[in-house]
Amino acid sequence: MKEYFRNIYQAIATILIGMGVTLRHLFTRAVTIQYPHVKRELPSRSRQKLFVNMDDCIGCLQCARACPVDCITIENIKAGKDEDLGVTSNGQKKRMHVIKFDIDMAKCCYCADCVFPCPTECITMTPDYEFATYDRGDLLVHFSQYSAEEAEALRERDRKEKAALAAAKEAKLKAAAQAAEKKDKKDN
Amino acid sequence: MSKSNLPPTQFELEISDDLKTEEMTLSMGPQHPSTHGVLQVILKTDGEIIKSAEPVIGYLHRCFEKHAENVTYHQVIPYTDRLDYIASMNNNLGYAIGLERMMNLEVNERAEYLRVIVAELNRIASHLIALGTYGLDIGAFTPFLYVFRDRELILDLFEELCGARLLYNYIWVGGVAYDAPQGWIDKVKEFTDYFEPKIKEYNDILTFNKIFIERTANVGVIPPEVGINYGVSGPSLRGSGVNFDLRKDAPYSIYDRFDFDVCIGKGEMGTVGDTWDRYWVRVAEMFESVKIIRQACDAIPEGDAKETVPRNIKVPPGDYYMATETPRGELGYYIISDGGKNPNRVKVRSPAYSNLSVLPAIAPGVMIADLVAIIGSLDIVLGEIDR
Numbered sequence: 339m340k341e342y343f344r345n346i347y348q349a350i351a352t353i354l355i356g357m358g359v360t361l362r363h364l365f366t367r368a369v370t371i372q373y374p375h376v377k378r379e380l381p382s383r384s385r386q387k388l389f390v391n392m393d394d395c396i397g398c399l400q401c402a403r404a405c406p407v408d409c410i411t412i413e414n415i416k417a418g419k420d421e422d423l424g425v426t427s428n429g430q431k432k433r434m435h436v437i438k439f440d441i442d443m444a445k446c447c448y449c450a451d452c453v454f455p456c457p458t459e460c461i462t463m464t465p466d467y468e469f470a471t472y473d474r475g476d477l478l479v480h481f482s483q484y485s486a487e488e489a490e491a492l493r494e495r496d497r498k499e500k501a502a503l504a505a506a507k508e509a510k511l512k513a514a515a516q517a518a519e520k521k522d523k524k525d526n
Numbered sequence: 527m528s529k530s531n532l533p534p535t536q537f538e539l540e541i542s543d544d545l546k547t548e549e550m551t552l553s554m555g556p557q558h559p560s561t562h563g564v565l566q567v568i569l570k571t572d573g574e575i576i577k578s579a580e581p582v583i584g585y586l587h588r589c590f591e592k593h594a595e596n597v598t599y600h601q602v603i604p605y606t607d608r609l610d611y612i613a614s615m616n617n618n619l620g621y622a623i624g625l626e627r628m629m630n631l632e633v634n635e636r637a638e639y640l641r642v643i644v645a646e647l648n649r650i651a652s653h654l655i656a657l658g659t660y661g662l663d664i665g666a667f668t669p670f671l672y673v674f675r676d677r678e679l680i681l682d683l684f685e686e687l688c689g690a691r692l693l694y695n696y697i698w699v700g701g702v703a704y705d706a707p708q709g710w711i712d713k714v715k716e717f718t719d720y721f722e723p724k725i726k727e728y729n730d731i732l733t734f735n736k737i738f739i740e741r742t743a744n745v746g747v748i749p750p751e752v753g754i755n756y757g758v759s760g761p762s763l764r765g766s767g768v769n770f771d772l773r774k775d776a777p778y779s780i781y782d783r784f785d786f787d788v789c790i791g792k793g794e795m796g797t798v799g800d801t802w803d804r805y806w807v808r809v810a811e812m813f814e815s816v817k818i819i820r821q822a823c824d825a826i827p828e829g830d831a832k833e834t835v836p837r838n839i840k841v842p843p844g845d846y847y848m849a850t851e852t853p854r855g856e857l858g859y860y861i862i863s864d865g866g867k868n869p870n871r872v873k874v875r876s877p878a879y880s881n882l883s884v885l886p887a888i889a890p891g892v893m894i895a896d897l898v899a900i901i902g903s904l905d906i907v908l909g910e911i912d913r
Contacts, residue, residue, distance in 0.1 A: 349736040356731040360668055369675050383704065385689035406601035449604035449695040450703075463689060 384465035385450050388441050390481040394426040394460035397434035401452035401461050409445035410452060413438035415492045426458045436482055437489035443469065444477040549577060552894075556585050560663045560898045563908030567885070567901075569894065576897060579889035581882055586912035594872040599625060599699065599839040602872060607693040609857075609874065610910040612655050615641075615648035615684075616852035618697035621872075623778050624848030624859045625699045628841050634833045637701035638780045639826040643714060644687070644696060645779075646815040646822070650721070651680040652853035653761075653808045653815075656905040660805055661732050663902035664741050669732045676724055679717055686710060699839055705831040715823050718816050725812055733809055742805060743796030746888050746900035750799065756887060757880035760855025761811060762904050765791035765804030772851035784821050786814040801903035808905070841865070854878050854905060874913060878906040 371378060380386070402410040415435040417423050423432040450463050471477060484492070555566040564585035570577045590609060594602045606621045607614040619641060626633060658673035681691045688696040688704050696703050732738055748758065750766045763770055771788040773781040789810035791803030841863040849858040855877030862871040881904045889897055 345736070352734055352736045356668075356735055359727055359731045363672075369678070381686040381689070383687070383689035383707070384685060404601070406597050406604050447604055448690060448693065449607075450689065451601065451604065451695065454703075 380465035380467070382465065384467075385448050385463040386467040387443065387464050387469055388446060388452070388479070389462050389464045389466075390439060390441070391460040391462075392436065392439065392481050392483050394428075394458040395436050395439065395481075396426060396430055396432050396458060397436040398457060400455040400457070404451045404455050406449065406451060407445050407447050409442045409447075411438060411440045411442075412436060413489075415496045426460070428458055430458055435484065435492050437484045437492055439481040441479050441481065442477060443479060444474050547572070554894075554897070556582075560902065562659065562901065562906055565882075565901070565906065565908055565911075567897070569889075569897070571894065574893050576889050576892055576894060579886055579897065581885055583879075583882070583908070583911050586908045588913065590913040591872055591874065594869055596868065598867050599841060599869060602869065603698065604693065604695045607695055608909060609876065609913060610652075610852060610854060610878065610907045611692060612907060613648050613652040613853045614692065614694050615644045615696060616652075616850065617857065618694065619645050619779070620848055620850035620852070620857050621859050621861075622697045622699050623850065624846055624861050625839065625841060627848060628844060628846045628861065628863060629699075629836075629839070631700050631836070632834060634701055634829060634831060635827050636705070636829040637831040637834065639822050640702050640706060640831055641697055641779055642781065642784070643711075643819055643822045643826070644684070644694075644702075646818045647680050647683065647714070647717075649815050649853045650812050651677045653812050654680075656808050656853070657728060657732070657805070660899075660902040660905075661738070663898050664738060666732055666735075666738065669728055672724075672728065672731070676721060679720070683710070683713060683717060686713070698835055701833065701835040702831050711823050711826060714819060718819050718823075722813070722816055725809060729809065733806065739795050739802060742800065742802040742899055742903070744800050745896045746801045746892060746903060747797045748799045748884060748888055752887055753799070753884065756884040758855070758884050759877050759880065760851065760853070761789075761807040762804050762855065762881045762884075764789060765807045765903075766799035767791050767793070767803075772849055772856055776849070778848075778850055781818075783825075784818045786817050789814060801899050804903040804905075841869075849875070852877060854907065854910070855881060857910075874910075876910045876913065878904075878908075878910045882906050882911060 397412060397414040399412055399414070402408075402412050413436070415437055417433055417435055423435070425431055448463070452461055453463055469477070482489070550571050552569040552571055553566060554569055556564040558565075566582040566585070568580045568582060570579075588608070590605055593605055597605070603618055603621060606617045609617050625631075654673040654677045658670040661667075661669040684694060684696075685691050687706060687710060688694050690696075748762070748766045750763075750768050753763045753766045753768065758766075759770065767790050769788055769790055772778070773786075774788055789807050791798055791800075791807055793800070793803060794806070795802045841861075843863055843865040845860065845862040847858055847860045849856050851857075856875065857877050858875030860871070860873040860875065861869055864870045885900065885904070888900065892900065
């Protein structure tokens, strides 16, 4: 009997203690914010959307290699000897036409592993977090400054150069083989 | 009259012989709100009483271990984040220390202190979720909102430190990814001062509430020997009164420099090893974590936290098993290296997986509503169980 009443007393007492805590909270300021109308400023290190400053990119592929989910695709064409592509902001000479620099933000895991190896600090995580889209394809961000025609032209040039090189190499090999044959005949 | 053929527990049914009874198979989950994720439990019930419970796992399997074989050592770290996604720092830590021991790498002092601070902050954040969702399982909604308010402050600290709120990729092999920004340590101290009185608030509203105690005390008792046999670890084992904490028993990083106690369940509200004890160990551990953070904040040296981060991770051939104490228990990484760029094998001994394995042993004989309390008190994370 005593136990019964003690239980009732304890239940009421502890509930009142709990109610006291909630009552105190009634008079504190709300910690929530009205999100779309009020926005919290994110810290500068915040890792949200990736951004690439193409003026500084030298096409070294280190970010693409560091990415654990392979969301960065880069295509390079070597610049010609007489072409000057300028220098990056930290003084490195640009030697590549970066005709394709795509980042699939749908695949990105926001680990920022690509940011650290970059020698020119051109790929960064920005605090911009509002980039939801209706179509997943829209999350594929193209950073390259080359238009499709320019890129195709460069590819064509590269293909021709490579073909010329291969032809030259073949000719050289042929010549060497012929020379060897002649030498063999002479020796015999 | 014959007694039901249930194991001897708190509920005994008396059934007359001519009454035809049938067992019912009940599938709880994988979309049940109180199974903490995508856990399915196949229950065989006799009315309201459970005769057997069989966890079905694998709904969240993501091939972590196979994946780890195909990426470089460094690239595994973002994947370890995703094991136990509410205590990512602790997951990073075990993997990084394991590799450092294989490589014989000394880690910079400042980085070591930063690691301990973030690991303990993350432990508090994880225990807060455990508290809140446990209250939610039992039927208390308000504490859930309070703990999430305070956890948010920890996440804000992490965001300022490394830019991410949940999946940090912060603790690297040989150090940490970012040094602490100006004034961050003071903010952590401020947080500890703010947070300590809040634990009392949770105790007032939830821990010592009579209804809560009635729902949790004497329920789901794990006897110490059963816990040990099933490989239960962490707060779930300490709740059974077993003094086992890897931070004390096999100190890693710099945990041997701090003064803190291992909290164990004493059966204050009922039997030793009941769900209330497991819950209470988590509350008490938050005090200890605050203690560790305070000591670390006072002792942290100046220096460059990224000094000892190697450019290339070259691991000599061999294997190593590194176990660390995460908020859920003993998280082990068994790493095999063949000297190449990628790990040959990374096997994870996941604490939540072993903790869940005790469920079939303790579930028979309890009511369905109590099973919810038991699963909640084990504090499982399905991301880690299924990997």
